Amino acid sequence: MIDMVSLKWLGHAAWLIKFREATVLIDPFLSGNPAAAVKQEDLKGIDFILITHTHSDHVGDAFTIAKREKSRIIGMFELYEMAAKEGVDSNQLSGMNKGNMVDFGKIKVALTHADHSGEECGVVVSADGKTIYHAGDTALFRDMKTIQELYRPDVALLPIGGYFTMGPVEAAKAVEWLKPKIAVPMHFNTFPPIKQDPDRFRDLAGKFAEVKILEPGQEFTI
DSSP, X not given: OOOOOEEEEEETTEEEEEOSSOEEEESOOOTTOTTOSSOGGGOOOOOEEEOOOSSHHHHTTHHHHHHHHTOEEEEEHHHHHHHHHTTOOGXXXXXXXXXXXXXXXXXXXXXXXXXXXXXXXXEEEXXXXXXXXXXXXXXXXXXXXXXXXXXXXXXXXXXXXXXXSOOHHHHHHHHHHHOOSEEEEESOSSSGGXXXXXXXXXXXXXXXXXXXXXXTTOEEEO
C-alpha cells in the first residue's frame, strides 16, 4: 500500500495536511479572510495546529478550533502564553523554539528561522516518509540552504505576496536553494497590498521544481 499525503490550500497561508494517522492545520486564518475556502466550524478531526507567528492573519481561529477539537498547538513559546490566556488547556500546548526536529508521535516538527516579525518561524512537518516546509511569513534568507541540507523537503509552501514577505523573484530564489520536488505559492491576493500574478513565480521557479498554482480549496497529493 502506498501512503499518500494530501495538502489543501485554505487561502492566505492556511493549509490542511492529511497524513495517514494525523490531520494537521497550519496558520488557520479563516474568519475574516475574504479568500477562505472553508469556515472554521467546518474543520473536524484536527490533531495538530501549527502556527508560524503571532500575527492575527496566521493565528486566526487556532484557539477556537483547538478548544473544540482538543487539538495540540505547536509554535513558538510566546504562542503558549497567548493560547493559555484564551483558555486552551495547557496539556494541548507545545510552546517550542527553533532548534531541532521534535517527535510528537504521529508527526515530527521542526521550527526554523524566518525573517519577519511577530515571534516568527517557519515549520517543517514530517510523517509517512514525506516532509513539508511551510515558510510562514518571511523574507529570503540564505539559511534556506541549511533547511534543504537538514530536512530535504518534498514540498515548499512559500509566500509570494511581497510588501510583507518575499515576492515572486525572491521566492523563486528560495526554491532554487530549497530544492523541493514541488513548490506552491501562498500568501498572495488576499488583500490589495499583496496582489501578485502567481504565473510570474511559476515562470521563475519552474526550472528548479514542479510549481503547483492552486485556488483556495484545491488540493494535491504527494
